[in-house]
Structures are given as structure tokens and as C-alpha cells.
Amino acid sequence: MELGPQRSTLEHGSLEDLVDWRRGAISGEIFADPAIHARETEQLFPRAWLFLAHESQLRRAGDFVSTFMGADAVIVVRDGDGTIRGMLNACRHRGMPVCRVDSGNARVFTCPFHGWSYDRSGTLVNVPLLDTAYHNELDTTAWGLIPVPRVASYKGLVFATFDESAPSLLDYLGDMAWYLDSMLDRRDGGTEGLGGVHKIRMHGNWKLVAEQFAGDNYHAVFAHASAPTAWSGDDPEGAAPRFSGSMSSAGRQFAGREGHGTAGFFLSSKALTGGLRAMTDDHRLVADYYDATNDEVADRLGAERSRGPSGTAALVFPTFTYLEESSAPPPLGSAIRRGPTTSSSGVGSWSTPPRRPR
Amino acid sequence: MPGLPLADAAVQHEIEQFLYFEAELLDERRYAEWIELFGVDARYWAPTHANRLRRDRGTELSVQGEVALFDFDRTTLGWRVRQMQASMHWAEDPPSRTRHLVSNVRITPLEDGNGDTGFAVRSNFICYRNRLADEVDIWAGERQDELRRGGAARWTIGNRTIILDQNVVLSKNLSVLF
Numbered sequence: 001m002e003l004g005p006q007r008s009t010l011e012h013g014s015l016e017d018l019v020d021w022r023r024g025a026i027s028g029e030i031f032a033d034p035a036i037h038a039r040e041t042e043q044l045f046p047r048a049w050l051f052l053a054h055e056s057q058l059r060r061a062g063d064f065v066s067t068f069m070g071a072d073a074v075i076v077v078r079d080g081d082g083t084i085r086g087m088l089n090a091c092r093h094r095g096m097p098v099c100r101v102d103s104g105n106a107r108v109f110t111c112p113f114h115g116w117s118y119d120r121s122g123t124l125v126n127v128p129l130l131d132t133a134y135h136n137e138l139d140t141t142a143w144g145l146i147p148v149p150r151v152a153s154y155k156g157l158v159f160a161t162f163d164e165s166a167p168s169l170l171d172y173l174g175d176m177a178w179y180l181d182s183m184l185d186r187r188d189g190g191t192e193g194l195g196g197v198h199k200i201r202m203h204g205n206w207k208l209v210a211e212q213f214a215g216d217n218y219h220a221v222f223a224h225a226s227a228p229t230a231w232s233g234d235d236p237e238g239a240a241p242r243f244s245g246s247m248s249s250a251g252r253q254f255a256g257r258e259g260h261g262t263a264g265f266f267l268s269s270k271a272l273t274g275g276l277r278a279m280t281d282d283h284r285l286v287a288d289y290y291d292a293t294n295d296e297v298a299d300r301l302g303a304e305r306s307r308g309p310s311g312t313a314a315l316v317f318p319t320f321t322y323l324e325e326s327s328a329p330p331p332l333g334s335a336i337r338r339g340p341t342t343s344s345s346g347v348g349s350w351s352t353p354p355r356r357p358r
Numbered sequence: 359m360p361g362l363p364l365a366d367a368a369v370q371h372e373i374e375q376f377l378y379f380e381a382e383l384l385d386e387r388r389y390a391e392w393i394e395l396f397g398v399d400a401r402y403w404a405p406t407h408a409n410r411l412r413r414d415r416g417t418e419l420s421v422q423g424e425v426a427l428f429d430f431d432r433t434t435l436g437w438r439v440r441q442m443q444a445s446m447h448w449a450e451d452p453p454s455r456t457r458h459l460v461s462n463v464r465i466t467p468l469e470d471g472n473g474d475t476g477f478a479v480r481s482n483f484i485c486y487r488n489r490l491a492d493e494v495d496i497w498a499g500e501r502q503d504e505l506r507r508g509g510a511a512r513w514t515i516g517n518r519t520i521i522l523d524q525n526v527v528l529s530k531n532l533s534v535l536f
């Protein structure tokens with residue numbers, strides 16, 4: 001076999017040749033070709049709405065989290081006037097990250113390199129030795145942190161885009177909002193994020209994750225077969241057969257033109273909580289909770305969404321994913337936070353149950 | 359040095375031997391024996407480990423009820439063991455090769471006594487994992503165990519907290535036990 005220099009598929013074909021949507025076939029090149037990755041970096045990640053945080057992570061003025069939008073490190077902070085802002089986590093002096101922690105509360109972000117400080121709105125508020133180093137000739141108003149131009153929330157989830165001309169977040173979510181509501185809007189008060197973020201590195205192209213959550217429920221019966229076996233052993237009446245049984249009940253697959261997707265099941269209330277009741281006391285508590293709130297949720301969202309979708313994986317294109325599982329509520333959100341490079345991306349996971357009364 | 363706690367040499371020896379025995383059970387994949395070391399009320403828990411400013415120290419670890427890397431009671435830890443042995447547990451088939459190294463064993467009596475009921479035992483670990491053809495993971499951390507007297511191996515693990523010294527989990531999975 002001849003090993004020539006690596007050539008990009010894009011040099012001798014178009015993206016359309018790599019994706020045959022009529023047959024549901026795609027070329028493996030889309031996961032591996034650096035030219036495709038470069039095009040995504042230029043044309044996709046700067047334009048899409050990307051998930052940043054859950055509002056409950058930013059309750060008070062000065063609360064911040066650091067995350068990524070595509071390859072760009074960003075700080076998300078609640079300003080003194082209550083606005084949630086996003087800004088590039090890169091000092092305007094020589095580019096050092098000004099925030100190197102996951103979260104906290106701050107009045108200013110001080111760059112560890114030469115000490116430039118930026119306030120919660122990104123304004124440059126202190127430059128050490130401004131007089132001797134810069135003869136007081138630096139126009140500090142011109143060197144604030146670069147803002148992410150648009151930040152918007154949907155029922156507790158904060159998204160942002162670098163594209164000033166992007167459609168509104170609501171338009172971008174499109175019909176996906178209907179599905180998101182079954183996680184985010186079940187009750188008055190919405191959801192809250194539990195503390196802690198489970199971060200792991202995904203060794204693979206970001207689109208593998210996106211595609212997975214957008215609709216591969218097919219794998220669950222096989223890939224996760226050891227989980228129901230763990231709950232119930234090899235009992236023929238146990239969780240494992242019930243698990244595959246539920247997977248063969250009628251489900252629903254949604255694919256939005258924006259790239260969003262989800263699949264899941266609308267089970268009867270009994271099927272929804274029956275599996276939980278067979279597990280542990282903790283799971284029975286969750287089943288009780290579902291039963292006790294069912295009518296309230298049905299009033300808000302309609303009977304159908306009070307019972308699902310469950311066993312759900314979902315993608316808000318391109319990087320926000322979540323699971324809503326009748327076996328393991330509360331819903332788990334995760335997002336491709338970092339990178340993506342061609343071959344790896346960082347994934348963070350949150351748990352976002354309905355908000356507790358406080 | 360005032361305040362340096364000095365555990366009884368015999369107790370120190372006994373507990374270290376117990377921890378080595380436990381590591382052997384894990385490395386030899388004798389999970390059915392391993393789970394028997396845990397008490398009925400045992401909790402097996404590994405918090406997430408955030409990067410926080412020095413002034414926010416004390417908030418790096420998630421607390422109970424928040425997101426965790428592991429959060430098992432005795433029942434669900436038993437499930438995990440059953441999963442490790444299941445025929446369709448792809449993450450561990452073929453099984454990982456592990457070596458649990460345990461050291462820096464620090465022992466203080468449990469609060470309810472002078473050691474006659476048991477000890478709070480902190481130990482450091484390095485777990486080397488080699489998987490499939492060439493995948494290598496090295497996890498370092500601390501375990502905080504509550505060891506009570508009794509049980510087949512002389513000691514029973516009442517509670518275990520695992521502090522993993524990683525912010526982003528760097529391995530592909532956490533399919534081994536610590």
C-alpha cells in the first residue's frame with residue numbers, strides 16, 4: 001500500500017458527498033478530516049448558540065464559572081446589575097487566561113502575568129505601573145476583555161453566540177424547546193444545578209457525542225446491558241428484561257432542521273415509576289415524587305409530557321446534550337465544553353433536578 | 359513534634375495488612391470477596407474535585423447530595439460488583455489490569471472510642487491501570503476509611519471517601535474500583 005501525504009476529502013469533493021442523508025449514510029471522513037474540522041472552527045462554532053452554564057451557578061453578583069465556547073476559553077459572570085455576561089478568558093495584554101478556576105465569586109479578574117485587572121463587565125480597571133511602564137498613555141477603555149456579543153437564557157440554561165446576526169435563542173431552539181420543557185419547566189421555579197461538575201475528556205471527535213445524543217437510543221439495550229443486570233441479576237422477571245422491553249415500546253424520534261435531535265419514550269405513569277419502585281429506597285422516593293407531581297406537571301405541559309419523554313437522550317446542536325432517564329432521575333445535562341479538536345473534547349456533566357423550595 | 363499522632367504498632371501493622379489484602383482482592387478481581395469487606399451501612403463516595411481560588415479553599419470537593427464521581431450505598435455498590443462480573447460489561451471486558459499501591463497509612467481512633475470500636479484510617483493510593491493494548495491510566499488520591507473491628511477479614515469498612523487528585527477525569531472511564 002502506498003502511503004502518500006495526507007489529503008483532505010474536501011480537496012476533491014464537497015461536504016454533500018460525505019453525507020447522504022437520503023440513505024442515512026455518512027462518511028467516516030467527517031470525524032477525522034482536519035479540513036472539515038477547520039471549517040467547523042470557522043463557520044460552525046462562532047455562529048451557533050453554545051451552552052455556557054445553568055443560571056443557578058450564577059445566583060449572586062460576581063458569581064462566575066469558566067468554560068469554553070468551541071476552542072475559546074470564556075468567563076461567564078453575573079454583573080452587579082444582574083446581567084449575565086460572557087467574555088473571552090484571555091488577557092488583552094499578552095493573552096494569558098485571567099481566570100484559572102472553575103467557579104467562584106469575584107469583583108475583579110486579575111491576570112497573573114503582569115497584573116492587569118478587569119471588573120465583572122470586562123472593563124480594564126487596573127494596570128500596574130501605568131505611569132512608569134506606559135507613561136499614562138494607555139487608553140484603558142480600549143483594552144477590556146472581549147465580550148461574547150450575545151448571551152441569552154432559556155428557562156435556566158444560559159447560552160451564548162459570537163454571531164451578532166444569529167437568530168434569537170428561541171428561534172434557534174425551534175421545536176426542540178418543546179422537548180426541553182419536559183425537563184426544564186415541569187414545575188414552578190424551574191430547575192437548579194446541584195453543586196459539582198463531573199468533567200471528563202472524551203477521546204473522539206465532538207460529532208460522535210452530538211450524534212450519539214441526537215438519536216442513538218438503539219445502543220442502550222446492548223451497550224448498557226450490564227446496568228440492568230447489575231440491578232437485578234439474571235432474574236428473568238427482573239430489570240434487564242424490563243429494560244429491553246421498555247426499549248421496544250413505541251418511542252419517538254425528533255430531528256430538527258437546526259441540527260437538534262432527541263429520542264425517547266412516553267410511557268404510562270405505571271411503567272414510568274414501576275421500574276424505579278423495583279430498585280432501592282432512594283429510587284422509590286423518586287417514584288413517589290413523580291406520582292405526587294404528575295397532575296401538576298400535566299396541568300403545565302399536558303398529560304403526555306408529564307410522563308416523558310423518558311429514557312431520553314437529546315442534543316441541542318451542536319454541544320448541549322442531556323439525558324432524562326426514568327431509571328436515574330434527576331435529568332443529567334452535559335455539554336461538550338472544551339475543544340473541540342479533531343480528536344478530543346472535554347465534556348462536563350451537571351445534575352439539574354427541579355428547584356428545591358428555599 | 360507535638361501533636362504527631364503515633365498509632366499502636368500492632369494496630370498499624372494489622373490495618374496496613376488489611377489494606378494490602380483488600381488491594382489484592384481488587385487486583386485479582388475477586389470482587390465477591392471484596393464487597394464482603396463493607397458493612398451494611400457503608401457509603402462509598404468520591405466527590406468531584408473543582409479548581410477553586412485559594413481564598414475559596416474548603417470548597418473544592420463536592421459535598422454529599424451534589425454531583426459525585428462515585429456515590430454508592432452498600433446495595434448499589436453490590437450492583438457495581440455484579441456489573442463488574444456481568445457477561446456484557448463492555449468497559450471491563452477484556453478486564454483492566456490494575457495495581458493498587460497503598461501507602462501513608464494514618465490512623466486515629468474513631469470519635470466514639472479509643473480504638474476499641476475502630477479507627478479512622480487515611481491512606482494514599484496510586485492505582486496503575488493498563489487496558490486493552492496500550493492504554494495507561496495512573497490515578498493518585500486519598501482514601502478516608504472508617505474501619506470497624508469485626509468481619510471475616512477482622513475489619514469492616516464502614517465508610518469510604520475517595521479523593522481523586524484530578525479535576526478533569528483524565529481516563530476514558532472510571533470502570534475500576536478504588
Ligand code: FES
Pocket residue numbers: 091092093094095096111112113114115116
Ligand atoms: S498578559 Fe495579562 S497582564 Fe500581561
Ligand SMILES: [Fe+2]
Pocket residue numbers: 219220223224
Ligand atoms: Fe448510552
